[in-house]
Amino acid sequence: MPTPPPDTAAQTPLTLEVVMRYHLAWKRRDLEAILALYHPEVQYNDFFQNRSMGLAELRAYVSGTLPRHPDEYLEHNDRIRVDGSTAFIQYQTALQGSGERVVFRSSEAITVSGGLILRINEYASLVREGEPATGRQAPAISKLGLSARQLGFMARDLADYFERQRPFLDPELDLARVAGATGYSRNQLSYLLNQVLGQSFYRYVTQARLAYLLARLAEQGEGAAIDELAASAGFNSTSAFYKAFRTHTGSTPKAWLQAHCARARR
Numbered sequence: 001m002p003t004p005p006p007d008t009a010a011q012t013p014l015t016l017e018v019v020m021r022y023h024l025a026w027k028r029r030d031l032e033a034i035l036a037l038y039h040p041e042v043q044y045n046d047f048f049q050n051r052s053m054g055l056a057e058l059r060a061y062v063s064g065t066l067p068r069h070p071d072e073y074l075e076h077n078d079r080i081r082v083d084g085s086t087a088f089i090q091y092q093t094a095l096q097g098s099g100e101r102v103v104f105r106s107s108e109a110i111t112v113s114g115g116l117i118l119r120i121n122e123y124a125s126l127v128r129e130g131e132p133a134t135g136r137q138a139p140a141i142s143k144l145g146l147s148a149r150q151l152g153f154m155a156r157d158l159a160d161y162f163e164r165q166r167p168f169l170d171p172e173l174d175l176a177r178v179a180g181a182t183g184y185s186r187n188q189l190s191y192l193l194n195q196v197l198g199q200s201f202y203r204y205v206t207q208a209r210l211a212y213l214l215a216r217l218a219e220q221g222e223g224a225a226i227d228e229l230a231a232s233a234g235f236n237s238t239s240a241f242y243k244a245f246r247t248h249t250g251s252t253p254k255a256w257l258q259a260h261c262a263r264a265r266r
Contacts, residue, residue, distance in 0.1 A: 008084035015112040019080055019087040022110070022117060029066050035059060039116040048106075048124040048148050065149040086111050093148060095155040095196065102155075102197060103127050104148040124148035126196060144188050154192050157182050168208040171236035175201050209233045210248050217253070222261050226253045 018037065025033035035058065044053045044061070053061055081088045087110045095102045104124050111119040124147075146154070161182050167173050178201075179186045193201055213233040217224050227238060230253075235241035242252070249256050 011084045012082050014115065015085055015087055015110075016080065016082045018112045018115060018117065019082065019089070019110055023080070023089070026066070029068070031059070031063055031066060034062055034066075037117050039113060039118045042117055043119050045119070045121045046147055047122060049145070061147075065147050068153065085113060093152040095152055104152065106148055144185075144191055146188060146191070151192060151196055154182075154184060154188065155197065157184075158189070158192070162208050166208075166212065168205050168212070168234045169232070171234050173205060173234065205234070206244050207248070209235060210244060213245075214249075214256075217257050218260055222257055224257060226257070 022034065022037050025037065038055055038058060040055060042055050042058070044058055045051075046053070046061075087108075089108045089110070090106070092103045092105045095104070103126075105127055106122065106124040108123075109119075109121040110117055158178070161178070162168060165181070167178065167181065175186050175189060179189055182189070184192075190201070193199055193204055197204070199207075210233075213229055213235075216229050216233070217226070220229070227241075230238070230241040235244075245253050245256075251259070
């Protein structure tokens, strides 16, 4: 005689309890608590990477995707929804280091059996502000071994490195040096910049130099030596600097400075 299906109404609160423990363990960055909730035959499918993992692989995978700072937690788009033995979670991860808002919208379908997590199907799609969700991603992501969360960490690490160390002040800065300083490969950084943040390394560096320069111009006022400040910000070509400045601000450095000072006097 076939085994009757589990009572969905009875299973729902049990599934919710397990998934809430799982969610809180992630928020606390408690690796051992997370791993303890996986069934010995767990299957974790990360469709962003096109990768399936069993229990033996999950310690390295989870430790590489755990939030590393207290303020790094997932923004949930919706409450956790549970139906019988399956729970559904939607969340998003905002990325730093872009001129526009870029987020990964993700969802997980979690199946619980016997008080443990038996299966997770995780989906992620890249969305830029003003664009519809397309789920687009470059095929190379599966070879780079990066999850959507890890790409979020990379974006933050890159932005922090530029803010704290100001490597862009060196006019000879290149991608190899940034890769060595941040601990990522050149291919990983290229993927992050071109496919995720939607800009070249040159543009990323130029934006950092311009932000630094605008702050110095605002400090020094109308008497600022514009060309000297541009050189100190890492621009080694006057023509490239003026072109980048106009593209970024819509005006010349002198006109921008006059307008800024006029606003400050009001």
